[in-house]
Amino acid sequence: MTMDLVLWTGLxxxxxxxxxxxxxxxxxxxxxxxxxxLNVGIEGIMLMGAFLGVFGAVTTGSPWxxxxxxxxxxxxxxxxxxxxxxxxxxxxxxxxxxxxILGLGLSSxxxxxxxxxxxxxxxxxxxxxxxxxxxxxxxxxxxxxxNILVYVAVALALALAWIMRRTALGLEWRACGxxxxxxxxxxxxxxxxxxxxxxxxxxxxxLGGAYLAMAQINAFVENMVVxxxxxxxxxxxxxxxHPLGVLGAALGFGLxxxxxxRLQTWYPDVPYQFFVMLPYLLAIMALVFLARSAALPRAxxxxxxxxxx
Amino acid sequence: xxxxxGETLAILALALAIPSLFVxxxxxxxxxxxxxxxSYTLGTWHGFSEVLVxxxxxxxxxxxxxxxFRAGIFNIGGDGQLICGAVLAVALAGFAAPLGPxxxxxxxxxxxAGGAAIGALVGWLRARFGANEIIVTIMLNYVxxxxxxWVIRGPLQEPMRIFPRSYRIADNLFLPTLVDGARLHAxxxxxxxxxxxxxxxxxxTAFGFRLDVLGRNAPAAPFAGISAGRVAVLAMLVSGGLAxxxxxxxxxxxxxxxxxxxAAGYGLAAIAVALMARLNPAFVPLAxxxxxxxxxxxxxxxxxxxxxxxxxxxxxxxVILAWLAFDWSARRAxxxxx
Numbered sequence: 050m051t052m053d054l055v056l057w058t059g060l061x062x063x064x065x066x067x068x069x070x071x072x073x074x075x076x077x078x079x080x081x082x083x084x085x086x087l088n089v090g091i092e093g094i095m096l097m098g099a100f101l102g103v104f105g106a107v108t109t110g111s112p113w114x115x116x117x118x119x120x121x122x123x124x125x126x127x128x129x130x131x132x133x134x135x136x137x138x139x140x141x142x143x144x145x146x147x148x149x150i151l152g153l154g155l156s157s158x159x160x161x162x163x164x165x166x167x168x169x170x171x172x173x174x175x176x177x178x179x180x181x182x183x184x185x186x187x188x189x190x191x192x193x194x195x196n197i198l199v200y201v202a203v204a205l206a207l208a209l210a211w212i213m214r215r216t217a218l219g220l221e222w223r224a225c226g227x228x229x230x231x232x233x234x235x236x237x238x239x240x241x242x243x244x245x246x247x248x249x250x251x252x253x254x255x256l257g258g259a260y261l262a263m264a265q266i267n268a269f270v271e272n273m274v275v276x277x278x279x280x281x282x283x284x285x286x287x288x289x290x291h292p293l294g295v296l297g298a299a300l301g302f303g304l305x306x307x308x309x310x311r312l313q314t315w316y317p318d319v320p321y322q323f324f325v326m327l328p329y330l331l332a333i334m335a336l337v338f339l340a341r342s343a344a345l346p347r348a349x350x351x352x353x354x355x356x357x358x
Numbered sequence: 359x360x361x362x363x364g365e366t367l368a369i370l371a372l373a374l375a376i377p378s379l380f381v382x383x384x385x386x387x388x389x390x391x392x393x394x395x396x397s398y399t400l401g402t403w404h405g406f407s408e409v410l411v412x413x414x415x416x417x418x419x420x421x422x423x424x425x426x427f428r429a430g431i432f433n434i435g436g437d438g439q440l441i442c443g444a445v446l447a448v449a450l451a452g453f454a455a456p457l458g459p460x461x462x463x464x465x466x467x468x469x470x471a472g473g474a475a476i477g478a479l480v481g482w483l484r485a486r487f488g489a490n491e492i493i494v495t496i497m498l499n500y501v502x503x504x505x506x507x508w509v510i511r512g513p514l515q516e517p518m519r520i521f522p523r524s525y526r527i528a529d530n531l532f533l534p535t536l537v538d539g540a541r542l543h544a545x546x547x548x549x550x551x552x553x554x555x556x557x558x559x560x561x562x563t564a565f566g567f568r569l570d571v572l573g574r575n576a577p578a579a580p581f582a583g584i585s586a587g588r589v590a591v592l593a594m595l596v597s598g599g600l601a602x603x604x605x606x607x608x609x610x611x612x613x614x615x616x617x618x619x620x621a622a623g624y625g626l627a628a629i630a631v632a633l634m635a636r637l638n639p640a641f642v643p644l645a646x647x648x649x650x651x652x653x654x655x656x657x658x659x660x661x662x663x664x665x666x667x668x669x670x671x672x673x674x675x676x677v678i679l680a681w682l683a684f685d686w687s688a689r690r691a692x693x694x695x696x
Contacts, residue, residue: 089492092496093675129679133679133682133683137683139683140682142432143678143681144678144679146432146626146629146678147675147679148675149675150674150675151671151672151675151676151679153626153668153671154668154669154670154672155672155675157666158669158672159383161666162383162384271668276497276500279496279497282490282493320511320512322505322508323504323508325504326501326504329498329500329501330497332497333489333494333497333498336483336487336490336493337483337487337489
């Protein structure tokens with residue numbers, strides 16, 4: 050019985066921890082898509098965030114320095130996506146693919162020029178110890194023994210859910226993704242709103258990458274995101290573009306990841322590769338069963354031309 | 359000079375100018391760097407033969423991207439389809455080997471079939487369930503990679519069961535080497551034949567026409583009697599098949615066996631190849647040659663000047679974004695003229 054409890058505690062705590070890099074990036078992607086801009090390049094932005102996070106943390110001596118670097122770098126790449134897709138009205142998917150390759154190249158290249166040359170100790174985010182709260186069986190380690198960024202992510206999801214639902218800004222973002230021409234006619238600055246959303250999305254993708262490097266793997270490794278950026282996009286669909294739903298979907302993937310690592314040791318006779326595949330197969334299944342969603346922003350992926358109504 | 363050639367040259371100029379900033383960051387002289395790159399890749403026989411070795415899979419994968427892209431479908435899972443083609447061909451190589459001279463074509467067809475199966479699956483999931491092909495193909499890349507690492511340590515492992523690699527395929531399944539002492543192999547001709555075939559398919563068949571209708575005006579497809587789902591499945595079947603063929607060609611021409619990292623990760627570069635070729639199959643080999651130069655060139659820059667190899671991805675990303683910028687300027691010019 051106690052063995053079971055230890056197992057479940059470990060699984061759930063790890064699931065929450067492993068969910069957040071995907072979850073934070075997916076929150077940003079959800080806002081961006083809600084405003085009508087699809088960014089399939091968050092894989093590349095997460096890679097840049099991972100590198101900048103580690104680089105910033107080493108440079109400033111604090112993981113928070115890394116967070117600032119990653120947010121700024123992610124926002125810059127988001128702005129770039131905005132420039133191409135909003136201002137130049139270029140194809141959003143092609144631009145996103147460009148960002149994936151660019152992020153892979155920039156992060157690996159700059160890493161090799163800077164930190165890749167020697168051993169460095171990376172300041173990271175560690176699990177908090179909240180005293181008696183953390184000592185509660187099961188709930189303690191799962192809810193009160195996480196690193197600080199986990200709580201930041203949950204607060205972010207709540208804040209974004211409130212903004213989307215209850216504020217003028219959220220309403221305007223949604224209008225830009227549903228019917229930009231009508232929004233413009235109603236006085237919404239469509240271009241500015243879309244830029245804000247895509248820049249916020251980029252910044253959060255950067256933060257998601259920094260989380261991966263500083264609160265999950267605790268190092269930068271080239272191409273370390275290995276598809277999480279695309280899983281994050283699947284989470285947006287899975288979570289029906291709602292911030293809390295999106296974070297919930299990411300939790301599902303975090304649990305799948307935590308479970309697959311444990312299954313490898315529980316079933317040594319089954320080739321471990323089949324367990325590693327699980328989260329990727331899960332993403333495909335999620336898309337297959339939930340892709341045709343009424344929640345899809347109607348103007349998603351479509352460039353907006355002023356005065357086109 | 360025609361407008362498109364001008365644009366292509368401008369994209370090339372940007373593809374060198376922006377990465378030059380990163381060459382400077384690496385404390386190297388950009389002019390000397392590009393001179394080193396060009397003199398090795400185009401000025402030495404060995405360098406150029408390596409460019410052709412790289413251009414072979416890039417051509418096949420690029421053609422695959424073109425076929426799907428013309429129908430408005432983004433196949434960015436060329437790497438996974440390449441692996442699946444190679445795995446299926448090697449797994450069934452025992453059936454191809456006794457066929458004598460027919461063995462090699464059968465081996466290559468098996469590769470095509472392996473990639474085509476995955477591609478068709480992706481097309482079906484998109485047509486039937488609306489599953490986004492970008493995410494599905496990327497996810498399948500990681501699944502395929504796991505299948506590869508499993509089979510070379512499991513069912514297809516070499517007879518000694520020591521090394522993580524498959525058994526070697528029979529000699530009659532090899533694509534012959536074209537020049538002694540170089541890796542250049544007859545896969546080059548497979549790639550050129552595929553170019554002609556895809557060109558004819560896209561430009562001179564009803565299927566090619568349906569691809570374009572679907573890609574340019576999907577809502578109109580049903581009115582033209584075109585089943586969008588069917589075309590999507592077939593487009594992805596051909597697209598994945600070409601990637602699978604590339605996998606079989608890589609095995610038959612270079613590796614003779616499956617091993618970790620045999621697939622060099624051409625899938626994303628193939629997108630840049632297809633865009634650079636403006637989705638015209640006839641231009642794909644030329645674009646593949648260009649990206650072969652970058653790929654081989656980045657290797658020599660790493661060896662001779664210690665400039666990190668990932669520069670090649672910075673170049674590829676720049677090409678894609680530059681292409682988008684010029685695509686915009688072309689559309690704008692059309693809009694002004696109209």
